[in-house]
Amino acid sequence: MKIHDFAIGPNPARVRIALAEKGLASDVTFVPVDLPGAEHKQPAFLEKNPTGTVPVLELDDGLFISECTAITEYLDNLDGNPVLTGRTPREKAVIHMMQKRAESELIDAVGIYFHHATPGLGDKMLAYKSPDWDGRQAWGERSRDRAVAGMRYFDKVLRDQPYVAGQAFSMADITVWGGLAFADFARIAIPEDCAALAAWRARVAERPSVRSPAG
Numbered sequence: 017m018k019i020h021d022f023a024i025g026p027n028p029a030r031v032r033i034a035l036a037e038k039g040l041a042s043d044v045t046f047v048p049v050d051l052p053g054a055e056h057k058q059p060a061f062l063e064k065n066p067t068g069t070v071p072v073l074e075l076d077d078g079l080f081i082s083e084c085t086a087i088t089e090y091l092d093n094l095d096g097n098p099v100l101t102g103r104t105p106r107e108k109a110v111i112h113m114m115q116k117r118a119e120s121e122l123i124d125a126v127g128i129y130f131h132h133a134t135p136g137l138g139d140k141m142l143a144y145k146s147p148d149w150d151g152r153q154a155w156g157e158r159s160r161d162r163a164v165a166g167m168r169y170f171d172k173v174l175r176d177q178p179y180v181a182g183q184a185f186s187m188a189d190i191t192v193w194g195g196l197a198f199a200d201f202a203r204i205a206i207p208e209d210c211a212a213l214a215a216w217r218a219r220v221a222e223r224p225s226v227r228s229p230a231g
């Protein structure tokens with residue numbers, strides 16, 4: 017298997033953590049994609065993933081799978097022991113729901129702020145953004161506020177349970193982890209009163225997969 021990604025990206029980190037959780041790190045080769053150079057917006061890459069984002073998993077039969085959730089589900093099911101995406105219908109549904117909330121209310125909201133209200137990945141990416149700086153900035157700042165509201169939401173969830181989707185670590189925790197890492201990078205502070213979120217983060221930071229992700 018190959019993973020086309022950008023080593024320091026927070027979404028690539030989600031898959032790198034999943035690979036380490038599953039003990040599959042040595043089964044993949046990483047192919048770097050030059051995001052600041054806009055390689056992911058060029059036709060050769062868009063053939064692999066029309067949405068122009070990383071990571072992308074390339075299987076040995078030539079199939080390309082994009083979206084961290086789809087990649088994680090594939091990896092998690094390879095050994096018939098899906099610990100990250102749930103075993104029962106109920107577990108699967110809750111993990112899916114919470115991870116989607118972590119995407120839309122946290123990591124994607126941070127991404128909009130970073131890419132549209134700050135210099136983001138630099139000048140070569142400007143051609144792929146709206147030329148209306150004021151509009152972009154206003155939209156980005158609304159997204160930043162949404163990300164902070166997302167942090168508060170997950171703090172509330174974690175006051176009542178040890179992990180984002182319940183009693184066990186899952187793909188939903190990985191997405192929140194990536195969202196907070198992206199927030200650090202984009203300089204969006206976690207509200208100081210989010211004690212449950214901070215305690216969860218300190219606990220997750222000790223996991224071997226998080227301390228030593230694949231790659």
Ligand code: GSH
Pocket residue numbers: 022025026027028051056068069070071082083084085127131
């Ligand atoms: N929903 C996508 C997934 O789960 O894979 C998000 C992927 C994503 O946004 N990746 C970032 C990216 O490629 C890297 S952290 N950004 C480049 C861009 O938006 O131009």
